[in-house]
Amino acid sequence: xxxxxxxxxxxxxxxxxxxxxxxxxxxxxxxxxxxxxxxxxxxxxxxxxxxxxxxxxxxxxxxxxxxxxxxxxxxxxxxxxxxxxxxxxxxxxxxxxxxxxxxxxxxxxxxxxxxxxxxxxxxxxxxxxxxxxxxxx
Amino acid sequence: xxxxxxxxxxxxxxxxxxxxxxxxxxxxxxxxxxxxxxxxxxxxxxxxxxxxxxxxxxxxxxxxxxxxxxxxxxxxxxxxxxxxxxxxxxxxxxxxxxxxxxxxxxxxxxxxxxxxxxxxxxxxxxxxxxxxxxxxxxxxxxxxxxxxxxxxxxxxxxxxxxxxxxxxxxxxxxxxxxxxxxxxxxxxxxxxxxxxxxxxxxxxxxxxxxxxxxxxxxxxxxxxxxxxxxxxxxxxxxxxxxxxxxxxxxxxxxxxxxxxxxxxxxxxxxxxxxxxxxxxxxxxxxxxxxxxxxxxxxxxxxxxxxxxxxxxxxxxxxxxxxxxxxxxxxxxxxxxxxxxxxxxxxxxxxxxxxxxxxxxxxxxxxxxxxxxxxxxxxxxxxxxxxxxxxxxxxxxxxxxxxxxxxxxxxxxxxxxxxxxxxxxxxxxxxx
Numbered sequence: 001x002x003x004x005x006x007x008x009x010x011x012x013x014x015x016x017x018x019x020x021x022x023x024x025x026x027x028x029x030x031x032x033x034x035x036x037x038x039x040x041x042x043x044x045x046x047x048x049x050x051x052x053x054x055x056x057x058x059x060x061x062x063x064x065x066x067x068x069x070x071x072x073x074x075x076x077x078x079x080x081x082x083x084x085x086x087x088x089x090x091x092x093x094x095x096x097x098x099x100x101x102x103x104x105x106x107x108x109x110x111x112x113x114x115x116x117x118x119x120x121x122x123x124x125x126x127x128x129x130x131x132x133x134x135x136x137x
Numbered sequence: 138x139x140x141x142x143x144x145x146x147x148x149x150x151x152x153x154x155x156x157x158x159x160x161x162x163x164x165x166x167x168x169x170x171x172x173x174x175x176x177x178x179x180x181x182x183x184x185x186x187x188x189x190x191x192x193x194x195x196x197x198x199x200x201x202x203x204x205x206x207x208x209x210x211x212x213x214x215x216x217x218x219x220x221x222x223x224x225x226x227x228x229x230x231x232x233x234x235x236x237x238x239x240x241x242x243x244x245x246x247x248x249x250x251x252x253x254x255x256x257x258x259x260x261x262x263x264x265x266x267x268x269x270x271x272x273x274x275x276x277x278x279x280x281x282x283x284x285x286x287x288x289x290x291x292x293x294x295x296x297x298x299x300x301x302x303x304x305x306x307x308x309x310x311x312x313x314x315x316x317x318x319x320x321x322x323x324x325x326x327x328x329x330x331x332x333x334x335x336x337x338x339x340x341x342x343x344x345x346x347x348x349x350x351x352x353x354x355x356x357x358x359x360x361x362x363x364x365x366x367x368x369x370x371x372x373x374x375x376x377x378x379x380x381x382x383x384x385x386x387x388x389x390x391x392x393x394x395x396x397x398x399x400x401x402x403x404x405x406x407x408x409x410x411x412x413x414x415x416x417x418x419x420x421x422x423x424x425x426x427x428x429x430x431x432x433x434x435x436x437x438x439x440x441x442x443x444x445x446x447x448x449x450x451x452x453x454x455x456x457x458x459x460x461x462x463x464x465x466x467x468x469x470x471x472x473x474x475x476x477x478x479x480x481x482x483x484x485x486x487x488x489x490x491x492x493x494x495x496x497x498x499x500x501x502x503x504x505x506x507x508x509x510x511x512x513x514x515x516x517x518x519x520x521x522x523x524x525x526x527x528x529x530x531x532x533x534x535x536x537x538x539x540x541x542x543x544x545x546x547x548x549x550x551x552x553x554x555x556x557x558x559x560x561x562x563x564x565x566x567x568x
Contacts, residue, residue, distance in 0.1 A: 008515075008516075010515050010545075010547060011547065012546055040519060043544075043546070044519065045522070066510055066512055066515045070516070
């Protein structure tokens with residue numbers, strides 16, 4: 001269960017705002033893997049998973065954007081019916097407090113990945129690793 | 138109609154002689170009894186003895202809002218507060234207010250001036266005045282009450298709000314005159330419109346006195362049309378006894394300022410230089426009869442001009458024009474004086490909010506505060522932003538007594554002006 005770097009960007013809900021974010025990435029040849037928007041009406045937070053998160057963070061800061069780099073959990077799931085259900089079971093079993101979630105489907109289309117924002121990601125990760133060990137024994 | 142014809146129509150030379158006498162007395166009183174004023178006089182190198190003519194007032198120091206706050210609670214009194222009878226404070230701030238004390242005579246003078254105002258607009262003892270201003274620390278309620286009682290009108294101290302009861306009182310007691318803020322008058326107009334002409338027929342209203350907030354001629358006309366009343370403009374401020382400092386007569390062309398109670402000057406707010414009648418500048422007022430807490434050259438920050446021509450009504454007390462604006466960035470919303478600094482203080486106290494903010498005032502008493510979100514504040518969580526927004530709204534409401542809508546914007550999206558940034562954008566068309 002990999003831990004990914006996620007960029008959150010504060011944006012006002014105005015025309016051209018998304019384009020401003022994507023153009024920075026395009027100019028620096030950064031590839032977007034997943035993209036999600038949470039809005040409260042006048043403003044919102046855009047969550048992006050990219051191939052070069054640190055570089056993207058730096059470039060956003062240089063462009064004067066309010067960006068925040070954090071860790072999120074990526075849970076691999078099978079890209080087939082019931083795939084998300086399997087992951088939901090994991091979430092329930094581990095009592096994960098999901099603040100935000102979205103799906104990322106790589107080109108290969110073999111597996112999809114559910115990206116989840118959880119509070120206290122370190123603890124979650126430890127629990128998951130521990131469970132893996134238990135299973136192996 | 139006159140309340141005190143001999144005073145209201147006093148020949149200018151006689152009136153000015155009276156003013157000079159009272160100015161000398163007031164200057165001597167504060168110089169001898171208020172250490173702070175003695176200090177201010179000395180800093181300007183003047184003593185009360187320097188006052189030989191009315192023009193000499195320009196040698197005296199100004200009193201500012203800051204001076205009043207610095208001397209809170211009672212350091213500007215000429216006597217012990219045991220010898221005063223009433224305390225009023227300026228509306229608005231939850232920080233240190235401006236406290237003003239009144240002796241029995243001070244209240245009597247204030248009430249007498251209001252009696253003049255009411256009488257010149259037709260109120261007699263046969264009238265019923267419904268005083269729809271808040272009663273309390275604010276002078277608008279109590280001072281008008283005392284003035285109307287002096288005339289002998291039946292006063293209904295209904296205060297503000299509870300509109301259904303207001304209408305009931307108005308109908309049952311045949312109210313002829315109302316005293317209220319323009320914002321409440323607009324609200325009342327909506328209700329009257331909804332109730333229709335049959336309701337208006339049952340109401341005996343003739344006149345409305347509007348003050349405590351600036352309003353436009355259009356607002357006045359709208360209210361006159363819907364309520365079918367004559368609206369009279371009233372000017373006053375707590376520091377100067379509240380309502381009735383200046384008032385429209387039946388000709389409604391400017392407001393007569395009671396010059397036997399106040400010495401008025403107009404100065405250029407930038408250079409502080411006195412301006413002649415007819416020119417627009419900041420209104421400066423000195424109390425001429427106040428015993429408990431006289432105030433010398435108070436900077437009202439209100440922008441107006443003295444009308445030089447004589448009024449057809451026969452009163453010799455000069456008129457000031459409708460207030461045209463403010464010399465500072467204070468604004469009034471629902472009768473509450475608000476300074477941008479109050480808003481800034483809240484923003485600074487809540488979190489690492491940028492010093493960059495803007496205040497928008499819109500029709501319908503709406504206030505919007507735009508705040509730039511900072512990198513320090515942002516952790517990518519939308520819920521946290523919403524909580525911050527709610528927090529700011531609530532803290533601002535407690536501070537300015539009006540619920541604002543808070544808008545979070547990106548850093549750098551508000552223009553940074555050179556020097557003093559423009560913070561307040563007033564779209565209300567009130568001046």
